[in-house]
Amino acid sequence: xxxxxxxxxxxxxxxxxxxxxxxxxxxxxxxxxxxxxxxxxxxxxxxxxxxxxxxxxxxxxxxxxxxxxxxxxxxxxxxxxxxxxxxxxxxxxxxxxxxxxxxxxxxxxxxxxxxxxxxxxxxxxxxxxxxxxxxxxxxxxxxxxxxxxxxxxxxxxxxxxxxxxxxxxxxxxxxxxxxxxxxxxxxxxxxxxxxxxxxxxxxxxxxxxxxxxxxxxxxxxxxxxxxxxxxxxxxxxxxxxxxxxxxxxxxxxxxxxxxxxxxxxxxxxxxxxxxxxxxxxxxxxxxxxxxxxxxxxxxxxxxxxxxxxxxxxxxxxxxxxxxxxxxxxxxxxxxxxxxxxxxxxxxxxxxxxxxxxxxxxxxxxxxxxxxxxxxxxxxxxxxxxxxxxxxxxxxxxxxxxxxxxxxxxxxxxxxxxxxxxxxxxxxxxxxxxxxxxxx
Amino acid sequence: xxxxxxxxxxxxxxxxxxxxxxxxxxxxxxxxxxxxxxxxxxxxxxxxxxxxxxxxxxxxxxxxxxxxxxxxxxxxxxxxxxxxxxxxxxxxxxxxxxxxxxxxxxxxxxxxxxxxxxxxxxxxxxxxxxxxxxxxxxxxxxxxxxxxxxxxxxxxxxxxxxxxxxxxxxxxxxxxxxxxxxxxxxxxxxxxxxxxxxxxxxxxxxxxxxxxxxxxxxxxxxxxxxxxxxxxxxxxxxxxxxxxxxxxxxxxxxxxxxxxxxxxxxxxxxxxxxxxxxxxxxxxxxxxxxxxxxxxxxxxxxxxxxxxxxxxxxxxxxxxxxxxxxxxxxxxxxxxxxxxxxxxxxxxxxxxxxxxxxxxxxxxxxxxxxxxxxxxxxxxxxxxxxxxxxxx
Numbered sequence: 018x019x020x021x022x023x024x025x026x027x028x029x030x031x032x033x034x035x036x037x038x039x040x041x042x043x044x045x046x047x048x049x050x051x052x053x054x055x056x057x058x059x060x061x062x063x064x065x066x067x068x069x070x071x072x073x074x075x076x077x078x079x080x081x082x083x084x085x086x087x088x089x090x091x092x093x094x095x096x097x098x099x100x101x102x103x104x105x106x107x108x109x110x111x112x113x114x115x116x117x118x119x120x121x122x123x124x125x126x127x128x129x130x131x132x133x134x135x136x137x138x139x140x141x142x143x144x145x146x147x148x149x150x151x152x153x154x155x156x157x158x159x160x161x162x163x164x165x166x167x168x169x170x171x172x173x174x175x176x177x178x179x180x181x182x183x184x185x186x187x188x189x190x191x192x193x194x195x196x197x198x199x200x201x202x203x204x205x206x207x208x209x210x211x212x213x214x215x216x217x218x219x220x221x222x223x224x225x226x227x228x229x230x231x232x233x234x235x236x237x238x239x240x241x242x243x244x245x246x247x248x249x250x251x252x253x254x255x256x257x258x259x260x261x262x263x264x265x266x267x268x269x270x271x272x273x274x275x276x277x278x279x280x281x282x283x284x285x286x287x288x289x290x291x292x293x294x295x296x297x298x299x300x301x302x303x304x305x306x307x308x309x310x311x312x313x314x315x316x317x318x319x320x321x322x323x324x325x326x327x328x329x330x331x332x333x334x335x336x337x338x339x340x341x342x343x344x345x346x347x348x349x350x351x352x353x354x355x356x357x358x359x360x361x362x363x364x365x366x367x368x369x370x371x372x373x374x375x376x377x378x379x380x381x382x383x384x385x386x387x388x389x390x391x392x393x394x395x396x397x398x399x400x401x402x403x404x405x406x407x408x409x410x411x412x413x414x415x416x417x418x419x420x421x422x423x424x425x426x427x428x429x430x431x432x433x434x435x436x437x438x439x440x441x442x443x444x445x446x447x448x449x450x451x452x453x454x455x456x
Numbered sequence: 457x458x459x460x461x462x463x464x465x466x467x468x469x470x471x472x473x474x475x476x477x478x479x480x481x482x483x484x485x486x487x488x489x490x491x492x493x494x495x496x497x498x499x500x501x502x503x504x505x506x507x508x509x510x511x512x513x514x515x516x517x518x519x520x521x522x523x524x525x526x527x528x529x530x531x532x533x534x535x536x537x538x539x540x541x542x543x544x545x546x547x548x549x550x551x552x553x554x555x556x557x558x559x560x561x562x563x564x565x566x567x568x569x570x571x572x573x574x575x576x577x578x579x580x581x582x583x584x585x586x587x588x589x590x591x592x593x594x595x596x597x598x599x600x601x602x603x604x605x606x607x608x609x610x611x612x613x614x615x616x617x618x619x620x621x622x623x624x625x626x627x628x629x630x631x632x633x634x635x636x637x638x639x640x641x642x643x644x645x646x647x648x649x650x651x652x653x654x655x656x657x658x659x660x661x662x663x664x665x666x667x668x669x670x671x672x673x674x675x676x677x678x679x680x681x682x683x684x685x686x687x688x689x690x691x692x693x694x695x696x697x698x699x700x701x702x703x704x705x706x707x708x709x710x711x712x713x714x715x716x717x718x719x720x721x722x723x724x725x726x727x728x729x730x731x732x733x734x735x736x737x738x739x740x741x742x743x744x745x746x747x748x749x750x751x752x753x754x755x756x757x758x759x760x761x762x763x764x765x766x767x768x769x770x771x772x773x774x775x776x777x778x779x780x781x782x783x784x785x786x787x788x789x790x791x792x793x794x795x796x797x798x799x800x801x802x803x804x805x806x807x808x809x810x811x812x813x814x815x816x817x818x819x820x821x822x823x824x825x826x827x828x829x830x831x832x833x834x835x836x837x838x839x840x841x842x843x844x845x846x847x848x
Contacts, residue, residue: 019672019673019675022672023669023672023673026665026668026669026672027669027693030665030693030697034697034700034701036643036645036646037643037646037650037658037701038643038700038701038702039643039702044517044518044521044695044696044699044700045696045700046518046696047518047521047522047692047695047696047699047700048692048693048696048697048700049696050518050692050696051689051690051691051692051693051694051695051696051697052693054685054688054689054692054693055669055673055686055689055690055693058673058685058686058689059673265472269472274732274733274736275733275736275737275740279464279468282464283461283464283465283468286460286461286464287461290461324684327684327685328685328688328689328692331685
């Protein structure tokens with residue numbers, strides 16, 4: 018009841034400010050930012066009462082408050098808040114890297130590698146093959162494009178379709194306080210897969226640039242050298258950034274909250290300026306910073322970053338919700354649903370094979386349920402394709418928005434079911450989780 | 457993008473350098489850290505190296521507005537009713553008398569110079585004088601923060617300076633909000649024009665609604681992270697709403713802060729969460745404030761010079777008069793007002809508010825005057841407070 022009152026007051030206050038203010042005032046998007054933090058957070062808590070993950074609430078709030086329904090969040094405000102999404106993706110990548118402790122990767126490494134290797138291979142081949150076979154039905158494949166174009170877009174599509182969501186996984190684990198082999202392995206797979214999919218996507222994009230030369234903003238850098246730099250450079254720049262963070266943590270340790278935000282922002286700007294892969298840069302930076310620093314200092318910084326990230330993540334997911342178009346989802350359900358089903362089949366078969374290969378039957382049975390979610394990283398990669406290929410890339414991005422919307426709704430529910438069946442929910446004490454990722 | 461990257465890199469590098477070098481000096485020689493960030497901002501800004509271009513600063517304006525609101529909320533949270541009622545009435549009488557003298561002296565002087573010497577139209581000169589008088593009021597609390605850590609907290613001068621600093625911040629902030637309300641234009645879409653009182657009430661209402669939302673949102677929650685999200689959300693909302701209506705985000709957030717400071721449940725958790733980001737915001741605001749600084753037009757310089765000259769004199773004279781009028785000279789000494797000369801960051805916050813809302817005249821002049829005053833007076837405020845205690 019209290020949450021509903023909060024929402025009513027927020028909506029009333031927002032309407033009043035719009036009535037009293039001049040339209041187009043620059044500070045209005047700041048108010049929208051605050052509105053989304055409180056509004057989306059409240060809706061997140063409302064849906065968590067009925068057993069749904071909070072992220073679904075954030076997305077639903079974004080959709081309802083967004084330009085297509087209530088219009089409290091205007092298209093202009095959503096556009097002005099775009100840097101928040103960029104910052105959120107940078108924070109997600111940095112936190113994902115920071116979650117990877119080298120000792121844990123070593124101990125659980127073989128299981129993770131086998132599960133991930135099998136899962137990505139099966140899903141990628143299945144989706145690339147299906148796209149190539151039934152490309153005529155997809156809006157981003159031109160009938161007159163020829164075989165090279167068909168191959169290019171099939172590879173790009175499959176390389177984005179295999180992406181998982183570290184944010185959703187971490188959020189669900191934090192929210193459910195789950196602990197056990199399925200929880201840890203799923204987290205490991207999702208985090209390591211970030212590195213793998215970023216590499217895979219960079220390779221696919223490079224190949225696509227050769228097969229079907231792009232015409233958009235991101236049309237440069239199609240040489241092999243540029244692709245190598247994009248990936249190797251990201252590792253170098255990320256390692257340097259991570260070392261800087263570690264130095265700061267060792268000698269200064271002050272204003273961690275602001276430092277965390279600034280570093281994420283700086284990392285993404287630096288990566289773009291140096292034409293290296295943003296996600297890989299931040300992922301490497303997080304990994305180096307966490308593993309080079311003493312454990313308690315690194316953890317302190319990670320918690321500061323999680324704290325700084327909380328409102329950013331709430332708004333990020335709400336903005337993603339505001340972008341959802343039910344009309345385009347409804348129009349494309351004939352191929353969106355088969356894609357979602359095929360992807361789930363690929364993940365299920367891949368993890369089953371991986372589980373057998375790694376002699377980890379429990380993980381092989383339940384981990385797939387934690388790999389269905391897709392969110393920020395997938396949206397980011399789809400947007401990168403849209404930048405490179407302004408026409409067909411945008412069509413592909415719209416298809417992905419619909420696919421991601423379904424996966425975003427389905428994924429957290431499935432993961433919760435998987436953790437429940439594995440008996441791992443609530444195994445961690447309250448104090449070991451942070452609210453920062455509880456969404 | 458390259459501008460933003462360069463800006464961020466330079467700000468981070470300079471911040472670290474200033475932080476490492478100056479804070480060591482500050483601790484050793486009892487100097488107040490803060491003005492160095494302001495100077496750094498001036499150096500990086502369009503007036504010097506141009507690393508921060510006007511467009512870049514403009515793009516960061518929402519962040520500045522948020523910082524103003526955050527500091528406003530923090531200052532408001534220090535108005536705790538249970539503490540205020542226990543404070544002897546004489547402290548308030550002295551604080552208000554001193555404030556009245558300082559306001560009349562600086563405002564009167566600014567008006568006379570502006571209207572008679574510079575030739576500003578009467579209405580403009582009055583508004584500028586009011587703005588300068590209000591932004592002249594706040595005093596630095598940095599000295600108190602150092603002295604109150606020791607045994608001197610019970611010293612009458614320290615207690616008087618503490619009460620005065622708080623009252624001055626409240627009066628100045630409310631006065632500025634009133635000034636914004638006074639010159640506010642109503643949107644054409646409304647059936648009738650809103651009067652200044654109504655705009656002032658709207659400013660207060662924004663803060664009150666923020667407080668209500670916060671309490672409904674947080675409930676009995678004690679988890680610091682959850683409280684932080686709620687705080688961040690409400691302060692962003694309150695600052696954004698006030699600023700988008702061209703009202704004072706500082707005062708609206710201060711009203712919210714007062715509600716926060718007087719909450720029965722979770723006050724400590726809330727105040728800790730609120731104070732957690734004070735320093736980063738404050739330093740970032742100082743750097744941006746320095747970058748926003750512009751040399752006033754030569755014609756307006758006499759007004760700035762007059763205020764810079766009169767304010768310290770008014771502080772000392774006003775303090776002495778207030779002590780005499782309230783028979784407290786023996787307790788405080790005739791020159792206790794010197795302890796209020798340090799201008800402090802809150803004055804700068806108000807001056808930024810004045811400048812950024814853009815509804816009051818000569819924002820650049822008012823802002824430049826406060827920046828100059830802060831650079832001149834803030835560094836030594838700890839030493840001044842110590843000397844006032846010793847030599848009274």
